[in-house]
Amino acid sequence: xxxxxxxxxxxxxxxxxxxxxxxxxxxxxxxxxxxxxxxxxxxxxxxxxxxxxxxxxxxxxxxxxxxxxxxxxxxxxxxxxxxxxxxxxxxxxxxxxxxxxxxxxxxxxxxxxxxxxxxxxxxxxxxxxxxxxxxxxxxxxxxxxxxxxxxxxxxxxxxxxxxxxxxxxxxxxxxxxxxxxxxxxxxxxxxxxxxxxxxxxxxxxxxxxxxxxxxxxxxxxxxxxxxxxxxxxxxxxxxxxxxxxxxxxxxxxxxxxxxxxxxxxxxxxxxxxxxxxxxxxxxxxxxxxxxxxxxxxxxxxxxxxxxxxxxxxxxxxxxxxxxxxxxxxxxxxxxxxxxxxxxxxxxxxxxxxxxxxxxxxxxxxxxxxxxxxxxxxxxxxxxxxxxxxxxxxxxxxxxxxxxxxxxxxxxxxxxxxxxxxxxxxxxxxxxxxxxxxxxxxxxxxxxxxxxxxxxxxxxxxxxxxxxxxxxxxxxxxxxxxxxxxxxxxxxxxxxxxxxxxxxxxxxxxxxxxxxxxxxxxxxxxxxxxxxxxxxxxxxxxxxxxxxxxxxxxxxxxxxxxxxxxxxxxxxxxxxxxxxxxxxxxxxxxxxxxxxxxxxxxxxxxxxxxxxxxxxxxxxxxxxxxxxxxxxxxxxxxxxxxxxxxxxxxxxxxxxxxxxxxxxxxxxxxxxxxxxxxxxxxxxxxxxxxxxxxxxxxxxxxxxxxxxxxxxxxxxxxxx
Numbered sequence: 001x002x003x004x005x006x007x008x009x010x011x012x013x014x015x016x017x018x019x020x021x022x023x024x025x026x027x028x029x030x031x032x033x034x035x036x037x038x039x040x041x042x043x044x045x046x047x048x049x050x051x052x053x054x055x056x057x058x059x060x061x062x063x064x065x066x067x068x069x070x071x072x073x074x075x076x077x078x079x080x081x082x083x084x085x086x087x088x089x090x091x092x093x094x095x096x097x098x099x100x101x102x103x104x105x106x107x108x109x110x111x112x113x114x115x116x117x118x119x120x121x122x123x124x125x126x127x128x129x130x131x132x133x134x135x136x137x138x139x140x141x142x143x144x145x146x147x148x149x150x151x152x153x154x155x156x157x158x159x160x161x162x163x164x165x166x167x168x169x170x171x172x173x174x175x176x177x178x179x180x181x182x183x184x185x186x187x188x189x190x191x192x193x194x195x196x197x198x199x200x201x202x203x204x205x206x207x208x209x210x211x212x213x214x215x216x217x218x219x220x221x222x223x224x225x226x227x228x229x230x231x232x233x234x235x236x237x238x239x240x241x242x243x244x245x246x247x248x249x250x251x252x253x254x255x256x257x258x259x260x261x262x263x264x265x266x267x268x269x270x271x272x273x274x275x276x277x278x279x280x281x282x283x284x285x286x287x288x289x290x291x292x293x294x295x296x297x298x299x300x301x302x303x304x305x306x307x308x309x310x311x312x313x314x315x316x317x318x319x320x321x322x323x324x325x326x327x328x329x330x331x332x333x334x335x336x337x338x339x340x341x342x343x344x345x346x347x348x349x350x351x352x353x354x355x356x357x358x359x360x361x362x363x364x365x366x367x368x369x370x371x372x373x374x375x376x377x378x379x380x381x382x383x384x385x386x387x388x389x390x391x392x393x394x395x396x397x398x399x400x401x402x403x404x405x406x407x408x409x410x411x412x413x414x415x416x417x418x419x420x421x422x423x424x425x426x427x428x429x430x431x432x433x434x435x436x437x438x439x440x441x442x443x444x445x446x447x448x449x450x451x452x453x454x455x456x457x458x459x460x461x462x463x464x465x466x467x468x469x470x471x472x473x474x475x476x477x478x479x480x481x482x483x484x485x486x487x488x489x490x491x492x493x494x495x496x497x498x499x500x501x502x503x504x505x506x507x508x509x510x511x512x513x514x515x516x517x518x519x520x521x522x523x524x525x526x527x528x529x530x531x532x533x534x535x536x537x538x539x540x541x542x543x544x545x546x547x548x549x550x551x552x553x554x555x556x557x558x559x560x561x562x563x564x565x566x567x568x569x570x571x572x573x574x575x576x577x578x579x580x581x582x583x584x585x586x587x588x589x590x591x592x593x594x595x596x597x598x599x600x601x602x603x604x605x606x607x608x609x610x611x612x613x614x615x616x617x618x619x620x621x622x623x624x625x626x627x628x629x630x631x632x633x634x635x636x637x638x639x640x641x642x643x644x645x646x647x648x649x650x651x652x653x654x655x656x657x658x659x660x661x662x663x664x665x666x667x668x669x670x671x672x673x674x675x676x677x678x679x680x681x682x683x684x685x686x687x688x689x690x691x692x693x694x695x696x697x698x699x700x701x702x703x704x705x706x707x708x709x710x711x712x713x714x715x716x717x718x719x
Contacts, residue, residue, distance in 0.1 A: 029662050036109060036662040081308050085157045087111055088167030089282065097154050099313035099358050102344075104128045104149035107164060114660035115165045115195045115653015116149055122348035123148040123424045124510060126223030129196040131203045133281045134160040137319075137365040137382075144281065145386065145426040146203035148222075151345050152427065155308050155315040156360050161281050165195035165653040168202060168280065175648050177275055178202055178240075183647035185236035189228040191650025197223050198651050200422065201237050209277040210242040213622045221509040222421025231625035240275060314357045321366040324359060324484055328462045331357045332482045340484065342382050343427030345420070346436055361429075367486065377490045385425040385433065385446070389416050405492065408499040412449060415501040415518070419445050421510045431485045438476055441580065443513040443538035447472060449501060450490070451543055452518030452535040458487040476542045497522045497531075500602055502595045502617075513538045514582060515591040519599045527558045527605075536592055539575045546571050564600045571596055668697060 015032040029036050083094040087107070094106075107116045107130070117127035126148070133144035144161075169176035175183075178201050188194040197220070204211055204219045211219075216237050225233060306317040318324035324340070331338040339355035342362050347353060361367055367382035370391040377395075379388055392413050396406045419425060419433065430446055434457070437444035451472040459475075460467050463482045469489075470478065493499065501518040505511035515538040522531040532550050537543040549570040556563045577588040601607060601615035631639040649655040673690075675682065687699035 029664075036112060081306065083155060083158055083306075083308065085160045085162060086282070087113070087162045088164060089161075089280075094154070096310055097308050097315075098310045099153065099155050099308060099315040100311055101154045102150055103130065103147075103152040103154055103157065103162070106154050107149060107162075108660075113164055113166050113653065114656065117192055117195065117657075118150050118659075119192070121150045123151050123222070123345055123420070124224070124348070125193070126196040126200060126220075126421075126423060127193045129199040129203075129223070129423055131163045131199055131206065132157070132160050133163070134363070137363045137368045138370075142281070144203065144206050146200045146423050147343075147427045148345070148348070148423045151343070151348050151424075153315075153341065153344050153358070153360075155306075155317070155358075156341070156344070156362050158306055158317060158363075163199070163202070163280060165198050165651065168198065168652070170652045170654060171649060175652055176202075178205075178237075179648055179651035181239055182233065182236040183651050184643055185232045185239070186643060186647070187228060187233040187236045188644065188647040188650045191647065191655055192657060193223065193225050194647075194650045195653045197225070197233060197237075201240070205240060205277045206279060206281075211240065213238055213241045213243060216241050217622055218417075219422055222423040230623070231627070234623055234625075312356070315360065316357065317360040317363070319363050319365065321364065321484075321486075324361060324364060324367070325460065325462055327357065327359045328482065328484060331359075332463055340431075342429035342432055343384065343424075345424045345428040346432050348424070349436070349442075350440060373489075375492050377492065379430060379488045379490075381431045381485045381487055382429055385416060385419055385428050385430055386422070388430055389413055389425070392416075402495075404495060404497065408493045408497065411499050411501060412453070415445060415449050415503065415516075418503050418505075418509070418513075430488065434472075434475070434485070435480065437543065438478065438480060441541045443516060444543065445503060445513055445516050445537070447476070447543045448513075448516045448518045448535050448537035450488070451545065452501070452520045452533050453490055453499065454520070454533060455488055455490045457485055458489065460484040460486050472543070473545065494522060496524065498603065500599055502598065504591050504595075508620075514584065515539060515577075515588050515595070517592070517595040517599070521558075521603065523558055523603070529553050529556055529558055534571070534596070536575055536595075538580075539577050539588060539592060541578060544575065546574050548574050558600075558603050559605065564597075567600075568593060568596060670700075 016030055081096055083092075083097045085092050092111070094110075104116060104118050107113050108118070116130055119125045119127045128148050128150040129146050130149045131144055131146050132152075133142055135141070136143045165179070169179050176198075178198050182188055182194060182198060182201075187197070200220060200223055204215065208215060217234065220234075220237075305319065305323045306315075308315040316323070316327045318327050328338065328340075336356045337354050338357040338359060339353060340359050340361055342360075361382045364380075364382045367380040368387075369378075369380045370383055370387065371378055372395070377391075379391070383391075392409050395401060396409050396413070417425075420428065433444055433446045434450070436442040437447040454471070456469045456471055457475050458467065458469050459478070461483050467486070497520065499518070499520050501516070503513050503516040505513050515536065517537070518533075518535045520531075520533045521529060523529050532553050534546040534550055535543055536546065549567050552570055553563070553567055556567075572589075572593060575592055577585045577592070579585060598614060601611055604615070607615055629641065631641065646655055685701055687701075690696060691699060
């Protein structure tokens, strides 16, 4: 066991103490108010040997005027700048926020709201889900969406409203219907993931008060549960769907711990007609008086650049294209590393991304525009993947859209929904996804789709003051330093064109592709191929076209089987999988051929029944399940199932878990020591060398177990 060793004396006020979290960061405990915070109280700072602050650089003490007792001088104060937003209706003002801090850390450690959890830190589990409302930079209207707070930089939240499960309801002020239903339907077991489910359901109802069962099921590709099972969670949320109208629950109940409990068999799914969604965000009406505006959000017309500096990082919120260009030019001129940020979701995948200067484009009005142009759809560089999907869907819903355009763009939408999950797509921009494909061997679904559609990217080169258009193949070879991706153009489909795509991953949702493929083809009435693009991702280091196969197929008839056989051989020789961390080269090679086979079958005018299933994709119906259990009335209350006492407290975030409590000073950390040989008998154990290591306190083995009490003897290090 090892303990943290302080390197300086912190003279704190009465009732205060300090400790370190699992990442070694200092925080403070106020026993007077029973709160924890990363913001220190006024204190005198005395280094152990030198009056210089450099000797204590491992302590994060930003935003402070630190008084050095030895000489009475003060350290230079950092540039003052205040970040303002609301959290559950309460205004938050953070002076000179840390660009390294994410929203999850702020919510849990600064605001002390531990209902929002953190598990994976990668945007994959959904326990950190919160709902954010802000002014849409293009429409000027308020828009809300769920995000992963573990990936969202705190500095990007200027003028937003944040809602967590504590803001929905509680035992004291009354539980929200979402919190009640997930508890009443027994959708919470350990409860650690429950607040994330609750908030993502709130996001759905905020944007769609009358969802269909499919809307409900499709909204939860970014939430995981590892103990309860998904049936009761889905049952609870499907009770909000407009087509679900079973009878209401009975009123018989008992009470425990101040909570009303109903027998499980007495609970039936409430009708959606019994629930009318009411937004918990503040009203969006504009007073046209910016100086006296009480709203938390910033007006979409304001274009003031915000700059925050702390802990060696500089954050620039560039609300206009000019501000973004100036920020990139300044960074490149000074030789600094920088990152352009919209959602910051890429850090969930690749942790090694560097940047001395972080340039926030999430509210950049000029880069957030999507529009229809003659023969083209265009998307600005700050458009999120969710907004791109919504724009395409809105177009497809227009009654005047030709069937061939609608069918093909619906196929594009279907594939875009394979990207990550709802929360990630809400924050991530299409540009960020493409930059990953440029910088890493990343099997981007978006890159494969855009390459197949012959899309072009409009890129600004800041040092040379030039603007150029690149196809996707050329983009993947570009050095992006000193460049801003301004926009994207996707050509509209022509009569006779088809777009078809495929993806194989370890999971149907929220998983990187092992191999993906996209095909855009135009044939004439006789079946002759006039135009074709064949693109595969996850095969080579970057997405790639099967150019030899494309050239060979032009002018060939799509219905001739020998043409298929010849093209298949060309593709097999042209695209040979390179080794990846996933391995499975032979399987990936077979997927390349399988996808082309499925594509070819789907282009045939007719197929025998034995081949029809191979041409399409399986359509998964809405999930459903049932439960059966036996009880014995003679044994009641034994065998009688009732909702768990603390389920609603778990849903509202009021239930506390081990990592919700602050770590006391001098906390010891234990780690198992594993044998390097499996299935062996241990002869002797010698911990002497390990015990010499700095910070190690003691070593436990089986000899330390008191056989009379069956417990561990710990007296030798109690203190």
